[in-house]
Amino acid sequence: MTVSFADIEAARKILAGRVVRTPMLPAQGLSAITGADVFVKYENMQATNSFKERGGLVKLTSLGEVDRKRGVIAMSAGNHAQAVALHAARLGIAATIVMPETTPYVKVAATRAHGARVVLDGETVAEAQARAEEIQIAEGLVWVHPYDDEAVITGQGSIACEMLEDVPDLDCLVIPIGGGGLISGNAIAAKTIRPAIEIVGVEAELYPSMRNALKGETRPIGGPTLAEGIAVKIVGRSTLPIVRELVSDVVLVGETLLERAVNLYLTRQKTIAEGAGAAGLAALLAEPERFRGRKVGLILCGGNIDPRILAAIMVRELEREDRIASFRISIPDRPGMLGKVATLLGRLGANVLEVEHRRLFLDTPAKGAKLDVTVETRDSEHVREIMTAFAAEGLPMAKIIAGGGDLA
Template sequence: MSFPALKDIEEARQCLSTVVEETGLVYNKVFSDMTGGNIFLKTENLQKTGSFKLRGAYNRIAHLTEKERSNGVVASSAGNHAQGVALAASSFGIKSTIVMPKHAPISKVTATKSYGAEVVLHGNIYDEAYQKAREIQEETGATFIHPFDDPMVIAGQGTIGLEILDDMPDVDIVIAPIGGGGLISGLAIALKSIRPNIRVIGVQAANAPSMYESFKSGKMNIVDCIPSIADGISVKVPGNLTYEVIKKYVDDIVLVGEDEIAEAILLLMEKAKVVSEGAGAVPVAALLNGKINIKGKKVAAVISGGNIDVNILAQVMDRGLIRQGRKLMISTMMPDKPGTLCRMVELIAAEGANILSILHDRLALDVPIGYAKVEVVLETSDEEHGMRIIKRLLESGYKVN
């Protein structure tokens, strides 16, 4: 399989001209001040289907022969590629079957069905869904639409690079998420073909570092994935084609942890009014945690998608608040006597914290007779505020965990 060239990406842009949105490249002052760079967000979360994946899927399906169209298409996806394939197939009147991991976010499964696809839930991670999709392909003769390891898909994703250069020709660094590598491969080919001095940097979740390990070692690596809130880039096996493109065109790959991703999702909502899924937030997570040297540089960070399940979002926001020191959980044992809890609450109030919830339990088996376990969740302004509260409670005789 040969690399797509710049001309393939330019042709893909023509193919997609009436289908995809040319999403904005939005300057963010808060992130710029926090990092020392000039940070612009490429808002693919506002793309149709809520993700960049429509670009590659539509470009691939548009190039099917009539015979291939009559047999339908099949794909595997954690959610975003699924929606892209489903919408693209429906646009051409083609039957689509999408295999998704059993624990794919409900919102993504529902959205994929709404675009007209038949959804099959199989496996715990993307790679198991991929194997099932290949079985269905063999049984039905349908065309498999690969989520990343396909020249036409890569060319479609590369149109993002052309849009970035249209909006900011003097961009210094472009940062994008990496799962299988289709997005950053297309970006890198487009950007480096026009301006070879642009730095292209990928970001992976530390829980699923397959392309990172391959890139750093100089050979393909298969890794066992740990569940990640960046489910869209949790890929066990890198693409063969994308690996070769990344080796040639990408300057570096960095990793971010789960807490860093959660905090980035929260800050994107608060400081940029952008709703991002975990995979989409990893470039910002890398920037905010100093993983990339961007001082004084013009930086485009690709927010690749915004399809986050609202139930997951609530958990992620809590995790982000805890990481920032804005939510504090305290546990203590106290004598089960009138006024003891009241005094603790008064001490907390005197420090200006807001009590979100409180549990007073004297019946738990680990609680000594004559005592009660108290667990309090507090809203605090920052980590220093939380430490002041803990210090005051300790000085007042409360043994705080």
Template sequence: MTLTPALIRSTHAAIAPDTVRTPLVRAARLSMQLGFDLYLKLENLQHTNAFKARGALAKLLTLDANQRAAGVIACSAGNHAQGVAYHATRLGIPSVIVMPEGTPFNKVKRTGDFGAEVVLHGTGFDESVAFTLDLAERRGLTFIHPFDDPVVAAGQGSVALEMLEQNPDLDVIVVPVGGGGLIAGMATAAKDMKPDIEIVGAQAEYFDAVKAAFDGTSPHTTGTTLAEGIAVRAPSPTNIEIIRNTVDRIDEASEAEIEDAIFDLLSHEKLVAEGAAGAGLAVLKNNAERYAGKQVGLVVCGGNIDSRMLSTLILRGLVRDGRITRLIFKLDDRPGQLAQIAAIIGEAGANVVEVIHQRMMQSVALKQAELEVVIEARDAGHVEQITDTLREAGFALRIGSEAV
């Protein structure tokens, strides 16, 4: 079977009754900042909070009665796993999901909650897939590949059909890229509907195998990435060939840029997005001038980010924005110092979040004390006003690692 526009349309019709037609919304604040109209396709609102449910259901619907009775197996870092588990259980099909060790706990738990038998094996998709294929053969299960299957890619391609139905005036669509199934399906569908539309892929710089194949360069496939959902070392050769013929460009983003983008989606648009979606916004921010005056669609491909990681990311984002800052004082060890500092901070309209006062460390002179005060302010400019006022009052302080 070959991935074609006709297959994508028929697949969309088959899965539409049991998938969410997710909204395409204009990101008002980000559009103002970036200088072009940005539209977000909210696949994080899909049943399993990711687009992968589309392709998983598409494949499950093609199974015969014997295959359904025997069950299915999949190998995934999380989103494909949840999509297969959710729809398999809903259809009465037993499912086994092999997940790499170190997969975020929330993805493991949710996959099990959807009714799948979860097996943890390997350190990544590429190490886990051989084990998965062997287990499938031993137990007589049908293997559902997350991206190297035309039916699965056709299911993912339905995202583009909906986006261009929801806004036919889109000039560009940006798609996060891992194994290539989503962008291959979407590019095939979008170019058929609107041949002059620009399709841009987004990858994490540590896992850029598709970009390397597209550009004819050597891939980077080491390190860890916040965008673990697209951390694929060996993308599908079939998808790469489709990408070469239908995709205009593939850009990459650093880990810091992906982190910033996730924080932007949360703080500006109140959307929880995982790292793969962050890579998409990051490449747009890096090339904003290229899209000036255009209407750009971005697939927010999933929202399954680990809650602990998200909380840390939020705090780091607040620190970068200057909204949370650590002030370190060297004080004479006498009464009233802390009260005076707190009063100045309060009068300036900031909030004291945490206070650490110590005089026992050898780095502090015997008649002095060191005071750390974590404050919440409006922005970096507000922090500068507060520190200026404190210094004018005679306090020696530094911000983070700055010198006194």
């Protein structure tokens, strides 16, 4: 293994006073939901809201004077980009960052704000990497890889050192995997400090690259994911052997669980996680029996989520919990019916959010209409109460499936 614990300890000295030593706190709300004894490492509290500052800074400080004058280039879906841009500016190094065109605007804007030249190219990190390699060769820049670099791996490994200083008896670390830099460094550190600890990786179900490589599987890779920060098609050559030796398993999590995890961080922990940052929590939701009763450390590794996406997630979770519900009601097309519907909803304690009157559906009688109503509700029982009451009034209603207009 080319990266040692001594390398990680050396990296900690470089990082001391230059990045935030983020808090590691118990999460009682998440523990109650998952059945595990959950502790969260809040790497979203770094200056760029991501752990990437650690590896990026260690790599940049390792460069000699000649390489610093050449300038650096990196490819990133956003967090590595910001980290390299910030610390390159602090060290007086010119930085060029290639980002996928699909990168959330909040990450692009933040990277530019740190003074880096940003090039948007491709749909994925892999396509952005191809473009970055072209620029690197053409301009003679120094490559700062987001995960396949020993200096970067050592910087990321400082996180586990801090976690086990704060909570020495952790049973398990659950760590997101993109290319493998985060989990590799932390697996080396954690296994050295506490050999009995289990390291479990997490990938987005749409990007099972590390799992495929480890298990010889051929699961398809690709598609739009909330966890764009770990949407990597090719794992690192440096990281794969480390993960193979030290990581016990890789859990795959779907988009619904990623959304739920982001929402739980916001509503239960009052903190912001991007999709990749919430992947560890999503794994606990996916396989609760694996972690039940165990002392689990999660790395909330990034909080750079587009506010519009976050708002959509919150509303979608309210719909999943039946705290917002949409109904399609068949009504006679005559004066006063809208008022009757509103009065009945008010009497039942449902707050009206949106109303749409439809007369042109072919399955509606000429003297009838369809009324789509979205309301705030308390829970599933409240939804059933509303539907029963409307049926008793001769106004049959069907619940509309969120997002599609299809009837449940």
